[in-house]
Amino acid sequence: MDLFKTESGIKLNKYKRTVGMAVVPVSLPERVYIPLPSDGEYSCRPLVTQGDQVKMGTLIADSDNIRLAPVHSSVSGRVEAIENRPAADGSECLHIVIRTDGRQDHEEGLELPKAEDRDSLLKAARASGVTEDGEECISIAESLNFPEGSADTLIVNACETEPYLTSEHMTILAHAGEIAAGCRTLMSCLGIGKTIIALEENKKDAAQLLKSCTSEDSISIALLPSSYPHGTARGLCREAAGKELPQGASPIDAGIVLIGVSALLKLQQYLETGMPLITRSFTVEGNAITKAMNIEAPIGTEIPEILSFCGGIKKGMSLGKLILGGPLTGKTLPGVDLAIGKGFSGLICFDEKYSITGRETACINCGRCISVCPEGLMPMRIAKAWEHKRFGILKELDIFRCTGCGCCSYICPARKPLSFEIAQAKASPEMKEGGVQ
Amino acid sequence: MNTEKKLTISPAPHLVARTDTASIHKDVIIALLPQLLVSTMIFGWMALVLTLSCIAFSVTFEWIIRRVLGRSSTIGDLSAVITGMILAYSLPASLPLWMAAVGCFTAIVIVKQVFGGLGQNFANPANTARIVLLLSFSAAMNNWPVNSRMSQAIQSAAGLDGVTGPTPLMLFAENKNLPGTLDLLLGRVSGPLGEISALALLLGGIYLLHKKVIGPQIPLSFIGTVAVMSLLMGIDPLFQICAGGVMLGAFFIACDYTTSPITGLGKIIYGIGCGFFTMIIRVYAIYPEGVPFAILLMNILTPLIDRLTLKKTGAANRKGGEN
Numbered sequence: 001m002d003l004f005k006t007e008s009g010i011k012l013n014k015y016k017r018t019v020g021m022a023v024v025p026v027s028l029p030e031r032v033y034i035p036l037p038s039d040g041e042y043s044c045r046p047l048v049t050q051g052d053q054v055k056m057g058t059l060i061a062d063s064d065n066i067r068l069a070p071v072h073s074s075v076s077g078r079v080e081a082i083e084n085r086p087a088a089d090g091s092e093c094l095h096i097v098i099r100t101d102g103r104q105d106h107e108e109g110l111e112l113p114k115a116e117d118r119d120s121l122l123k124a125a126r127a128s129g130v131t132e133d134g135e136e137c138i139s140i141a142e143s144l145n146f147p148e149g150s151a152d153t154l155i156v157n158a159c160e161t162e163p164y165l166t167s168e169h170m171t172i173l174a175h176a177g178e179i180a181a182g183c184r185t186l187m188s189c190l191g192i193g194k195t196i197i198a199l200e201e202n203k204k205d206a207a208q209l210l211k212s213c214t215s216e217d218s219i220s221i222a223l224l225p226s227s228y229p230h231g232t233a234r235g236l237c238r239e240a241a242g243k244e245l246p247q248g249a250s251p252i253d254a255g256i257v258l259i260g261v262s263a264l265l266k267l268q269q270y271l272e273t274g275m276p277l278i279t280r281s282f283t284v285e286g287n288a289i290t291k292a293m294n295i296e297a298p299i300g301t302e303i304p305e306i307l308s309f310c311g312g313i314k315k316g317m318s319l320g321k322l323i324l325g326g327p328l329t330g331k332t333l334p335g336v337d338l339a340i341g342k343g344f345s346g347l348i349c350f351d352e353k354y355s356i357t358g359r360e361t362a363c364i365n366c367g368r369c370i371s372v373c374p375e376g377l378m379p380m381r382i383a384k385a386w387e388h389k390r391f392g393i394l395k396e397l398d399i400f401r402c403t404g405c406g407c408c409s410y411i412c413p414a415r416k417p418l419s420f421e422i423a424q425a426k427a428s429p430e431m432k433e434g435g436v437q
Numbered sequence: 438m439n440t441e442k443k444l445t446i447s448p449a450p451h452l453v454a455r456t457d458t459a460s461i462h463k464d465v466i467i468a469l470l471p472q473l474l475v476s477t478m479i480f481g482w483m484a485l486v487l488t489l490s491c492i493a494f495s496v497t498f499e500w501i502i503r504r505v506l507g508r509s510s511t512i513g514d515l516s517a518v519i520t521g522m523i524l525a526y527s528l529p530a531s532l533p534l535w536m537a538a539v540g541c542f543t544a545i546v547i548v549k550q551v552f553g554g555l556g557q558n559f560a561n562p563a564n565t566a567r568i569v570l571l572l573s574f575s576a577a578m579n580n581w582p583v584n585s586r587m588s589q590a591i592q593s594a595a596g597l598d599g600v601t602g603p604t605p606l607m608l609f610a611e612n613k614n615l616p617g618t619l620d621l622l623l624g625r626v627s628g629p630l631g632e633i634s635a636l637a638l639l640l641g642g643i644y645l646l647h648k649k650v651i652g653p654q655i656p657l658s659f660i661g662t663v664a665v666m667s668l669l670m671g672i673d674p675l676f677q678i679c680a681g682g683v684m685l686g687a688f689f690i691a692c693d694y695t696t697s698p699i700t701g702l703g704k705i706i707y708g709i710g711c712g713f714f715t716m717i718i719r720v721y722a723i724y725p726e727g728v729p730f731a732i733l734l735m736n737i738l739t740p741l742i743d744r745l746t747l748k749k750t751g752a753a754n755r756k757g758g759e760n
Contacts, residue, residue: 010454090446163452321445328450335444348451355445357453361514362556364458367699378747406450413458414556420448 009227009374010407015163015327023170023281023294026309028102032075032300033095033339035087036061037137039068046096052079057107057275060096069131069139069342073098074278074298076105088135088324088341090334098300110274118148121189128270129277130263131342135324135331140263144190151257154192155240156183158199158206158261159224159231162326164285165346167294168261171281172199172206175265180213182268187218192257195219198240202226228328232403233258235374247400262345280342284310286327286349288317302339306347313349320355323348328406358415369408369418375401379408379418386425399425458555462515464650468641469522469689475624475634480530480582484630488525490534494541495521502550516555520544523563526631526685527729528570531582536574540566560736561693564686568729581627602627605680606725621679628681635679642688651692654704655711659687662712670720682728683715690728696736703739703746710735 036044042065054060054073061071077100085095113124125141132138156179160168172179183195197210201223211221222240224230230239233251236258237243243254251258266277281296290311297306303322313319323330325344340347369379377398385393399422408418425431476484499517503510511517524540544566549558571578583602605616605626616626624634632638645651660678667674677683682690691697691711698707711731718727 012452319444321447321451323451325449327452330449330451332446332451333444334446350451352445355447355451357447357451358457361458361511362554364556364694365699366461366694370699404449410450410452411454413454413456413461415453415457417448419450423448 009225009229010372010410011227012161012163016166018164018166018283018285018292018294019169021166021170021294022174023167023296025279026295026297026301026306028075028100028104029298029301029305030100031080031302032098032100032298033085033302034060034071034074034098034300035085035339035341036071036094036096037068037135037341038093039063039065039136039138042068043094044068044071046082046094048079048082048096050079050081053077054079054098055105055107056278057110059276066126067138067142069129069137070127070276071096071299072129072276072278073107074300075100076103077101086335086338088331088333088338095300095339106275110276112274113271115185115189115271118189118191121185124271125267127276128267129342130266130270131277132263133260133343133345135341135343137342140259140267143257143259144186146252146257149191150255151190151252152193152255153241154183154186154190154195154257154259155236155251156195156197156259156261156264157231157236158197158203158210159236160203160345161200161226161228161230162328162346163228164292164348165283165326167281167283167345169203169206170294171265172203172261173209176206176209176213178268178272179261179265180210180219181272182264183214183219185268185271186257186259186264190257193218196222196240197261198222198224198230198236200224200226200230229374229403229405229407232374232405234401234403247398277342280340280344282344283346284349285346286323287354288313288319288349288351290314297340299342300339303333303336303347306340307336307349314351317351319349320352321348321350323350328410329404360416361414363414363416366413368411368413372407372411374405374407375403377401377422379422380412380416382425383416383418383421386421386428391430394425394431399431402426458514458516461650462519464645464648465519465689466515466522468644468650469519469526469631471637471640472526472631472634472685473522475637476530476630479624479633480630483582484530487528487530487532487534487537487630488522491525491528491537491541492518492521494538495524495545498542498545499550502546503554506550508554511555514555517545520549520563523561523631523685523689524566527563527567527629527682529578529581530630531580532577536570536577539573540570543569556695558695560733561690561696564690564729564732564736568733571729583627604628604725605676606719609676609680609719610725615673615676616680618675618679621676626680632682632685635684638684638688642684645688645692651688652701652704654701655692655697655708656687658705658708659683659691659711659715662709663716666712666716670716672720677716677719681719681726686711686715686728686732691732691735696739698739698742698746700743700746703742706742706746707735707739710738 042063044061044063046061048060055076058073060073077098080099081097084092087093115121115124122141125144126139130140207221224239234245237245237251237256279296279298283294285292322333324333326346327348363380382397382399402422406419495517496512500512544562548562548565552558581602620626622636663677664674667677698704714731715727
């Protein structure tokens, strides 16, 4: 036992009851409402109009801003409407409403993309519609578009340390060969020398399978401890590649390219079949859902359809909180009448009792937040400095090292919203000049 | 607009650990109970009445002062209960209740609430109040009731008059015959009602360590320093550890989060300081007991210790960091 520093991170393994459940496709909904993302002033403009026939994989929206990934139809059917509907963050955005005809025909015009060198790979990556994790729907081509020759390591983030989520684990078990092929494609097209696939040690079956698919020396598997969190960019650079990023630096500054394992898989599948990203796999969990399971749903499926596919809300309970993403970093949804987009891995349903995390009381200086922070920060100091708007102190506290994992808020006995206050401090205009993260 | 109930919107994370401030305080109360049991068996109902009165005074004063200051009521976090218990544990079981009330007022209103309440006190409230009572009512505070289970040898050696009896540390200060370690462990001695059974307090301390309410740094460094200094001074280390307030101090008072350092290294420095000053006062100063003063002094030094040690374990912890 180290008397000077306690182990950081928190152990939350017991919440994985869907482990072992293979990903099940949901029954085809009657309609899909495909959201069109926007990035500030740029948004994806619809390329179809009401009445058009579309098939699976048809390009239905694109943007002049190449950061945004194009949107493809996830079903075959007829475009019923293009209208503003509520989006996950409480605002509204354009959605393309498609009435499915049940036939699920594939788009015929899809060509098999070529990925022989850097330029063709980047073009294919954008055309695939695959996005980085997160609701902003930034195309994967952005993170692959680094200055040529400046990367020597590819890290595949196969970690899934958040409680409840297991869909990525199941996906790896089902598609390990394609993941390995994806690594090889990226390495050869982008000129990267080695790949490290990082996952936690409680996924030994997936690690074994990946090892058997990757016989070459340039691809290695890194087993990380299974405490939370380990899938953050800074954490991976530190633990899988041994490189500590200074505050405000991104992985490419250390020669590392990061890609999520689902994104890599979908990109490889696009290169092999020509079908762009049109479905999303995720875990439906929470104490209020009748059947917790891993499912795959077409983009644009409405949430009530997903909930009823999983047996609906348990009898005697009512939905108190609906979370898109994991329970520790996910965003709460303002209502149930929303459609799913890209870039998330969980839908968590809590009943009313679980939704209240407790009343905030005084900080007792217990220091648990400091001992638990994986980045070695002092969350209560940062929160206190933010409350009193002491920007001089904030600048010395390295707040841009914070990865938003939520360990501090989780462990705080006074129920202080520490990670939220740190996020507010990071987003404030006075701190923005300080760092980029 | 549908009439369904609205969903809760809140920032991440959406799960919290089960431990909260009240449950931490509940564990401390549980850890203090063995000693209360022993005291009641030895000193009779007055020990229980004094403890319950201190709890009642503390909770009431906290409720009143929070209302007077226009702040929310905080008696639900149970910290006032602990302050009351620890103050009672530092008193002779026969202390008049009105003096105990003065002590509770000092602890809750002056040391704690006036400075901002839980988390803002500059020193441990109960410990500081004990010192105030010691200096204000020294006769009553040194009037130790007889322990009915005290061994005959001690009673005759101390020249007891059958009503009051000296504490082990008073005997040590006067170079008289000392009670054995077993007497100290099992509560066969006189003293403050919460310091007489080292074993009962040790059991409580182990419970707190097991529940991860406290870390081992402060108890080990406090008790360890007392032992080392005793050996260096040529006196019995077990006696010094088990007699007086070292057990209560090392596991319950010095470990108070607000008034002890946050970092592991800071806690060790703090514990060493507590042990050091305890022994210096016990051996060289006129007060037989050094623990309260040592803890008060180290409480005041805590912000400085934090400032000196946090640089090494805080944000600059990782290699390649900016500092």
